Amino acid sequence: MSFKIICFQANEAPPRQQRSRSPFQPVGREVSLPKPKVHDAEAPKAGVHLDLVVRDSKGTEIRPGDVLLFSAKREQLMEQLQKGPTGWSEELVGLVLSRALLVIGIRPDGDLAVAVKAFVTGDRTTVTVLRPETTKMLSHADQTGIDADGKHLRKGETVTLLDDEGTFRELQNRPGRNWNDEILPFLGKPVVIQFFDRNGDIRAMIGRMGYLKTFNPRATKKVECVKCSGGRDITVGSSVAVAVPLSELKSLQTEQFGGWKAGMEALLQGTLTIAEISCNVQVETQSPSCMVRVGHHGSDFWLNPVALRQTASPVLVLPQPSPPHEKHQTRPNFGSSTHGGSSLEQPDAAAKKDRKNPTNRPPIPILSQNTTAKQPEKSIREDMELPPSPNDRLPVSAKAPRLV
Incomplete structure (x- = not known):
């Protein structure tokens, strides 16, 4: 009698004919679906619904950063x-x-979050909620002007x-623009565009405080510098x-000038470069602090610009011109052909050396075709001819034929 031994390796299923006929029991598996990735740049900000379009009472689209006026009644x-x-x-x-x-933002329900x-x-932290149909557009966020x-x-x-004063009054001569004795002391003074x-x-x-005046942008000039x-x-x-x-420096760095930050001690050494100028309105004096x-x-x-002094800018120090340019400047200027022979003077000794290096040679000017322009062509042609050899016989001039 012979026996047949069947061996199975680990994790290997037996042949199909030798499996037990146990009742089938379904096994439930949890399949984890991939979650959509949300990049930081695409993540919506709090209080702002990016896909929602809201409009004011006139049908104008409203976006964060716009300026509105309330157009409904007090009861509404x-x-x-x-x-x-926030209550009332x-x-x-x-x-x-x-x-x-x-x-400030648009809520998911379509209402507006506005800073009052x-x-x-x-202050942009005192925020209330309004319905967009009760407002009207006053200014778009991307609106600009010309000074x-x-x-x-x-x-x-x-x-x-x-x-x-005369020019300013003339430019302000339109309904809606302000001109009174209260504005007179501010002529020539800086203001911040709200x-x-x-x-x-x-x-x-x-x-x-809190009252906005209206000015023609042509009656203003942009501030591009501050005093140090x-x-x-x-x-x-x-x-x-x-x-x-x-x-x-610590005492000058108040909150209106950015405050004191860690690492500012290192600014006392070396030279700094101005990258941006920003001005804000001081609530107490209603004047801008830059x-x-x-x-x-x-x-x-x-x-604070008061804590700074101006130094020599290395950017403005330009390199000196290269020597070939200096040599070219010693050459005579080729004037107009109407100046006679003054434009045909020979180059000086420094310019003659440039002939050895054709790359340093300035371009030859094109002269007009006149009597003075033919002279250099003749001299150049003569220079190109070889001198006669003493062994060569001089050519005999042909005699004119005699007429019979």
Whole structure:
């Protein structure tokens, strides 16, 4: 009798004919589906619904950064504020009814999140919720203007009002633009552009706190420089250095100038380059305070320009011209052919050396065809002819044939 031994390796199933006929039991498996990737740049911000399009009472599309006015009745505003997350108060109602509102974001339900004190005290944290159909567009976020010098202006930039009263009054001569004795002291002074209205005029904050004035952008000039410690103007690209000790620098770096940041101690050594100029409105004085941005070892810092002094910029030091250019300058100028033989003078000794190196030779000017221009052609032709050899016989001139 012979026996047949069947061996199975681990994790190997037996042949089909030797499997037990046990009842089939389905096994449930959990299959994990791949999750969609959301990049950081594509992630929506809080309070902003990217795919939602909302419009004001006139049908104009509203986007974050736009400026609106409340166009409905007081009762409708009270109803909205009562149902909203912030509630209502007399101060809030007064601000919404009388001030320009900055759109912070669009909620998923289609309502607008607006900052009610953005153009009063610069505060963008006091936010309420409004329905878009109860508002009307005052300014788009990307609206721009042109100043008196033809330079482009954007909101947030600083301009100065023209100092000539007659010119300023003439440019302000249109309904809706402000001119009164309150504006007179601000002529020639800087103001910050809050936004541009539907007519393209500048809305800026001067005088009493929270009240915007309207100016023709042609009656302003863009501010592209600020004063440093020495009273000199510095612009974007200027080379500067810290002009005060560390203790004074810390005292000058208040919050309105960017505050004090870690790593600013290293700014006292070396030269810095102005990368940007930014101005904000001081709530107390309603005048702009400008600060400058500098880069240092890959980090950016905002500084008070009063703490800086201007230095010689290495960018403005251009290399001297190469020697071949200096040699060319010693050559006589080829004037017009009407000046006679003055344009046909021979080159000097320095220019003759350039003949050995044809790459350093300046281009030969093209002379007009006249009597003076034929002289150099003759001299050049003679120079190209070889001198006669003494062994060669002189040519005998042919005699004229005799006529019979």
